[in-house]
Amino acid sequence: MDRRSFLKLSGVAASASVVGACSRTSQNVISFVEAPNDGANPVDGDWFATTCRECNAGCGVIVRTVNGRAKKIEGNAIHPISRGKACARSQAAVQTVYHPERLTTPMLKGAGGFESIGWDKAVDVISQRFTEAEGKLFYLNNGANDASSGIVNEIFGKMDGFLNVGNSEPGFESLVAGGAALADSPRLPFPDLDHAQFAILFGADIFESGPSPVFWGGSFGECRRGRASVRGRLVYAGSRLSSTAAVCDLWLPVPPGKLGLLALSVAQVVVDIIISRKLALTIPRNALGRWSEVLKDYDPEKVAAQLEMPAEYIHKLAIPFVDESPSVAIAGADVTGHVNGVAALDAVEFLNMLSYEIGREKLRIHERLTPEPNEGLKRRITQALGVDHEAQGYKRMVELVDGMEQGKYSMGIISHTNPVFDTPAGLKFKDAMSKVGFTVAVANFMDETAAEATLVLPDHHWLEGWSVQNPNFVPGVPVLNLQQPVIRPFVDTRSGSDIILAAAAAAKLKTPAASTEEFVQGKVKQFRAEMLGAPAYLGDEEFFRHLLRNGGWWSSEIENEPTPTPPDSVLWEYRDKLKAPEPEFDGAENPFYLHPFQTVHMGRGQGANNGWLQEAPDPITTLMWQFWVEMNPATAAKLGVVEGDMVKISSAHGSITAPVFPYKGIRPDVVAVPIGYGHTNYGKLATGRGENVMTLLGAKQDTDSGAHAWRAQKVKVEKAQGRMKMLRNAHPEGEYKGEVFQL
Amino acid sequence: MKSFNYKKHNDYSWSMIIDLDRCNGCGACVIGCQAENNVATVGEEEVGKKRNMHWLRIERYIEGEYPHVKVRFLPMMCQHCAQAPCESVCPVYATYHNPEGLNVQVYNRCIGTRFCGNNCPYSVRYFNWFDSSFPEPVNNQLNPDVSVRERGVMEKCSLCMQRIRRGKDTAKDEGREVQDGDIQPACAQTCPTGAITFGNINDHESKVYKMAHSGRAISLFEEKGTHPAVKYLKGGTNDVIG
C-alpha cells in the first residue's frame, strides 16, 4: 500500500482506540413509576413459588425473577414431591420462556395455510364452533389434572358426546392397574425406596423418566447413603443398562417381556423361605399354601434358561428380599411396555406385599414419612379437575382415534401435547385428526400437531399463567399444586383456558368462572375446609395468598401407619393373578427387539427445541445435538459396522436410519433408540435432527389395561450408506478404568 | 483442611464433596450451572471440535464385558486446587488462589494465552473462542450477578462465587458467620440425589468436614499433588450375586 493509505489507516486505528476507551456511553436507567411496597431488593430478585409443568410429576419449584425476568428455577424445599430439587428439564425452562420461536398470535388455517388473526376473532370462531358442536367434542391434553382440564370438564363434562383424553406417558394405565391389584382403588404403586435396604428395579428407569425422576432421585440418595450404617442395595433387571441401572449394584439383562417371569420366580423362592422358616405372618397359612402350589411352575430351576441366567442368581435376589427387609420391587417401562405388562405388575406388587408382611414380622415396619393420605379427598380433587385415571392413557387414545374416524366429534381441543409426533405409527393419529372438522391446538410452539390443527392458540408459558395441578404421582395423597405467574407474559399470548372460558361464555354455555385465576381460587375455596394444617383463621383471599407463598397445599408429614395387610379375600384370589403369559411382539419374524427409551433431556420430544437440552451430553452416550442407535459391540461386529456408521432400522410400519453407538450395556439381540428426535416441524434446532422412532411402532396393546406395548416391536437392522461424526463429550469407555470407584 | 500455603487464618475455606455413590448422571447440575453462570451454548459445529463450554460435565466410565458391565458417573468441575498447575503459568496473573481456597479466574485480566487450560490435568478450563451469543430474547434470562464473558477469555467453575458473596453479605447483615448449608452452589442445590455438598471445611461441625474425614474421601489425581478443594466420596458395590 502507499504512504497515504497507510497513514490513513493508522489514523483510523488511533481514533478507534480513543472511541473504544470512551465511557461516556449514555445508557438509560429507568425507574419505577410506583415503587413496590414491600421494599423488596430489586436486584437479588423476587422468588415466587409455582409448579413446574415440564412433565406431570408436579414438582414444586421456586423461581428467581429480577426486574420482571425469570432467571433461575430451583426446587421448593418444602414441597413433598420435589423436596427442594429440580431436574434438567425444569432448569431449562427459563430458556423456553424466552425462546425466539414462541408463537405470538392466534393462527387460523385458511386456503393458503395459517393466517394470523386477532384474539377477538379467535374467541368468536371458537364460540361459534362450541355452539355448533353441541357437546360433541373432545379435549386432549398430556394427562395433566389441572385447571385447563377442570374448566373444560365443567363446561362440557356432562354433555353427551364429550370425551376427555390424556396422552400420558406410555404404560401409565398399566401402572395404575398393577397398583390396584392389592388396593381397593386404582392407584400408582408407591414403593418406599427411601427406607428400603434392598430394591429390585424391574426395567424401571425411574431416575430418568416416568412419574417423578426428582422424587425418585431423592429417594435413591436416601436409600444409598442417607443412613449412617446402611447402604441400600439395588438390582436392575432389564434389556438395557440405562443410567438408572448404572447406579444399581447389579444389572441383569433379562430377555424382553420376561420380567414378570423373573418376579414370579423370585416370589416362588420368597414364599418357599417364608414357609420353610415358618415366619409368622399376618397372611393366612392356607393362602401361602395356595400360592406355593401355583408358583411351583416358576421354580428357578425351571425358568432360569428362559431368563438366561443361572438359577442361583434368582435365589440370590430372593434371599436379601427376605433378609434385608424393608425391600421393595419397582416396575417400569420394560414391564409395562409389553402385552403381558399388567400380569407382570401383579407379580411385582405381590413381591411388595410379601415384603411388607415380612417387614411386619421382623418388627421393621415401614415408617413412611409421607403426607397424610386421604383417598377420598384425592379422588374428589381429581374429579373436580376433570382428567381422572380412566381418561388417561393409550386405551383412551385408541377410543379417541376410533371416534375421530367415525366422525363422532365435530371439534376438538388439543392442549400442550403432540400426539402427531409422539404416538406410534400404528395408531394413525394424524389421519384420524384430519377427519375432525375443527381442531384447536393450545401450545407454546408450532409443532407437528399444531401444524395439523385448524386454529392455533399461543398459550402462556407455565411461568406466565395460572393453574392448579393435582399430580398423579403419590397415590391416595392429595397434593394441590398451585401454579402462578412469576413474570408477565413475555409475548402477546393469552391463557388458553381464559380463551376457552371467553368462548364458552359467548356461546351462552355455563362457565365455572370468568377467568382461570378465578377458577383456581374457586377450587381452593371448594376444598379449603378439608385442607388440614392450613390456617383456618384467614379470610379466603388471605388464605389463597398463603397457599401461593408455599406453592400449594399438602398436609403435613406424619409418621404413617404401616401399609395394611390386604383383606383375606383379595389374598385368596391372588392365586389367579400369579401367571406369566408369554410376551407377544409385532414383527415377530424380525431378529432384533427395538428398545425405544426416554432420555433425561428430550422427554417425549418437548425438549428438542431447547438449545441447552440439545447441547447437554446424554448420560450414557455423552452425545450432544445428536440422535443415535445403541447396539452391543458383538451385534455391531456381526453387522459389519463401527461407531458412526449408519444403519437402517425397519419394521412393517416404517424405517429410520441412525448412526451406531456400540454400547456394552445392552443385550446383543436388542437395539435401543431414544425417543424425541426426528421432529419435522418444531423449530430450527429440532426440525430434521434425527428420526422419529415412534414411526416404527405398531399399535400392540397390553392385554389387560390397553396400555401401549411400546417395547413389543421387533425390527430388522441393516447396514446403510454413510457415516456421521459422533459428537461425544467423552471417550467411548472413559479414560479411568474404574480405579476411583473401588472401596 | 486449610490449604497449606496460607499463613494467616481465614474464617472460610470452601470445599465441595461429591458423593460418587449417589450420582445417577441425570445432568440436572449441568443445566443448573449453565443457567446460573451465563454459560454459552456453542452449537453443533463447535461441539464437534470439543469446544462445548459446560463448566460441569458428567464423565461416564464403562467397565467390564457383557453381561458383567458397570457404568459409573463422575461429575467433574474445577477442583480449586491448592497447588493449582494453572495458577503458576498465567503471564498476567489472571488466575490465582484466594484466601478462602478458591481458584479465582479474573475475566478482565485474561489475555487468552490458554496456557492455564493446557496445564489443567482435569481439563476443566474452557476458552471462549467466540463472543458468546445470547441473542434477543434469550438474553433476558442472563444472571445479573455474573459477567458475560467475551471472546478471548478463559472461564471455569467458580463454585458459584456470586452465591458465596451473597451468603456472606446476608450473614454480615445479620451480624453472624455463614452457617453450614446457607450457601449452595447451583449444582448442589438442584441435585435430586443430594450427591453434591458444599461448605466451609474450617467449620468442624460442617457436613463437608465430616465427609472429608470419612474413610471414603479421595482427591482425584492425588499423585499429581494438586491438593484440590473438591473431594469425592468413593462409591461402592455390594456384591449381590457374590
Add this chain to the structure above:
Amino acid sequence: MSFSKFSPIAKMVIAFITTAGMGGGVFAAIVYFGPIWLTTWAPAQPIKFSHKLHAGTNKISCEYCHSYARRSEMASIPSADRCVYCHDYIKADAPEIVKVMDHYNGDKPIEWVKVFDLPDHVWFNHKRHIAKDVPCQKCHGPVETMDVVSRTNEFSMGFCLACHQENEAPTDCWTCHT
C-alpha cells in the same frame, strides 16, 4: 532531499517511527486529558432535577430518595411516586414538576440518563459501603452542589483499590469481578 530518494526499507522504517510517534502522542493526550474529559460529563436529563436545590438547600438526605442504597447492591433511582409525595402540592405548577406528574399519571416511567455507570465486568454493592458509613460524596462527589449531576470521579480501579487497601476491605478480585 526528497523522501522518494530513500530505499523502500528506509521509507518503511521512517513511516513506522512517524506513526508510532503520532500514536504515542495521541496516547499521551488521552492519558493527560482523559480524566478531565471523563469527569466533566454532565448529560442533560429528561427532567431538570436539581440536587443543589433538594440535597443542598433543602438538605434532604440522599437515602430518602435513593432508598435501596442501604439494603441492596443498587442505590436505585427513585420511582416517580417518590417525587409525587411532596410535589403533589409543593410547586405543583412548575413546568418540570408538571412533566413529572404527567409521567406518574400516564404510567410512563422516566428514562434518566445514567451518569454513574460501571463497566459490565464490575459488580458493586452499595449496601456494604453504606454499612461501613462511607459517605456518598466520597465516590459521587459533591452532588449537593450540582444543578446537573456530573461525573466528578473517573472511577478507575485504582480509586476503588486505594480506599479498600486503606480500610482493610476485601481486595480479592472475585469480590467485584465475578
